[in-house]
Amino acid sequence: MFKWLDPYAKPETLYRLCGLWFPWLMTAAFISLLIGMVWGLAFTPADYQQGDSYRIIHIHVPAAIWSMGAYSSMAIAALIALVWQVKAAQWAIGAIAPIGAVFTVIALFTGAAWGKPMWGTWWVWDARLTSELILLFLYLGVIALSGAFADRQTGAKASALLALVGVVNLPIIHFSVEWWNTLHQGATITKFAKPSIDASMLWPLLISILAFGLWLAALTCLRLKTAILQNEQHRPWVRQLVSSSLKSSVIKEG
């Protein structure tokens, strides 16, 4: 099972791959973020009901979508870590969790800033907002748990298990607006029917979503690279890497 995964699970290979992908991902993320933000925040028309306030969706929606996207990828990594005992997957959990937590904070913060003028309140304890807040706590729990053990292996596995248990929260977040009579509006673009947003607003939003996704991927690559180096610091390939990079810098200086 999962034999095709084996070569990528090797830390050395994964390190090289992350190094290879990172510059491309980061460049693409930067360009699309620039386009999405400028287009969305400055050049789209105002909404017929909400006026200019609605523009915050260009930050709020991508952050919220990818806070869940990050959690799902973290949970997949957790499953791989627990079932197939792949070490690289354990490190991936630690790499993704803080990024996901930051995305969740962004989504909550922008949501509150939007809610005040629109609904008349910063915060209501309804299903969507509460479940998103629990997502943040789950991220924090995963981070705290992985650092709480004297034995780092146990910490990594325990946090993987917590990440898996927390998956029940994801469908609750997604369907909360349909299941309960909440203040939060229903899904706009992730529903199966035609998106209920005008094309002139949809395109910059889609670009922003793409940008946040690329950003997440790029940061994950970067953090995973660091985690691999940290965990494998005594292995021969890391020593070789360090000595060769030292040599090349000496040559450059000479």
Add this chain to the structure above:
Amino acid sequence: MVMFKAAFVREWRLLARQKADWLNPLMFFLIVLTLFPLGIGAKPNLLAEIAPGIIWIAALLSVLLGAERLFKDDFRQGVLEQLVAADEPMLFYVLAKIISSWCSTALPLLLISPLIALLLGLDATAWLAVLLTLLLGTPLLNLLAALGAALTLSADKGGILLALLILPLYIPLLIFASAAVDNASLGLDYSGQLAVLSAMLCLALALVPLAVLKALKLNVG
């Protein structure tokens, strides 16, 4: 099944010899409840209004208080590693633990709930709602507390971490339980909230014991 009986009997013997383990959380619950009226002043209306919240918060804190000890002794004494190494049906051991912890921490709360209702000036309908939500909700408290205890078993600062991990997961429970009691005191129907509570309980009953099992094995290994 043999395992279940053995673990259950063992757990009850331990509870009988370590009365502080379950009496202290109960005392804590009662004291917290009596502190609230003192702290906010005994205005009957206000008290009845916030009573559901008080009862629920006191209940979940007292369950949390007794949670850490759940697997700690068996872990320290090496019982767990012997069970894991021999590959005994640990699921029954876990179930026996959770059930007896519910009996020792939550059941007494249910039994003294009429007294609490009297203390906080709740009427009969609200008391019934409190009783029903406690009946459906406290097993969930115990299940999640067991999960937290198992996850943080070999952690350095297990106790406080346990609270940090589990309290957020209690939020939905708290919301629906207090909404149910709220609706009851407003004379509205609250079967919807009760259904949500039972759905959460069924889900937790199905998944949490397995997660606890896995967490115990992780901490032993």
Add this chain to the structure above:
Amino acid sequence: MNPRRKQRLMAVSAILLLLSGAVGAMLYALQENVDLFYTPTQLLEGFGKDKIKPVPGQRLRIGGMVVPGSVKRDESTLKVSFDLVDTGPIVTVHYEGILPDLFREGQGIVAQGTLLDATNIEATEVLAKHDEEYMPPEVAEAMKGIKHVPPAKTYPGKTYPATSAPVAPAAAEVQQ
């Protein structure tokens, strides 16, 4: 079947049973409206089979449509009152504070507060829900007529000078 396998089978079937129980209970819960509020009719004629009426002083939530033309504002303070209607009876809501941007006459809102007397409610919070549709004003006009946009109130900011968020009038200028 060996005992070990039998136990595993029992565990799996118990889990499936519990999961279907969870789904069943959830489906039932979704049929019941969990987030309950009184409508004006229920407030005046009683609620449920027993026609229970809330008593003055009781906390409650009320939801309904704002009656067009009923919004009365105090000139010097933030006090405002408006009427809510569903199918017949009308109740009056009194509120002090900033109304949400999406508060419109003819739109649905939910207010939370205490009952003063049979038809008056002192609200502590007024909440407006908006839909998931986003479009520029021109498109809204073309697609829906001006259903969501009462004639004199094309731009949200201008309708409620005392209460609007400062960004809204600026938006209006940009549009023109």
Add this chain to the structure above:
Amino acid sequence: MFEAVNLQLAAGQLLQIGGKNGAGKSSLLRILAGLARPDEGAVLWQHQPIDDSDFPQNLCFIGHLSGVQPQLTALEHLEFWQAAFGLQPADGYRVLATLGLAGLEDIPCQLLSAGQQRRVSLARLWLTQRLLWILDEPFTALDQSAIVLLQQKFTEHLSRGGAIILTTHQPLTQHFPEAQLLELAYRW
């Protein structure tokens, strides 16, 4: 922690793992018992990886933690182990008497001495039919008579075709001339 450990154990054999403090004796035992995973390599039971075999059902593991709950009595421990570990139903009083605990059956174990607690813990060996025993420092805190008792039990188990892996600093070769000795060296 350690590398290049290669060992085989046949039925009827005893393996003593020796080495200085911190050489990794207990860790090796935990790996052999399937409680921990080796970074590289595998543990095989009857030519199969232990995860996929009936290894756990053939194992009796007593680590350096005794498994004795201070509040329970010796007899209650036997009851729990009999039921939970599927051990032989036996007369608890008789087993405890063999171990020199007659008269102490109904006293909470916290009132017993360390050596007596160790005996309670080892009582399991008198009840089990399992083939492989993995014992971490079983002789700790035992007096001379108990050590002799335990060695007799080992001999009996080996003669029935069982196998034993244990760590101890006690020289065992005069009682078990056949015993293999694995000395773990401290690597740095």
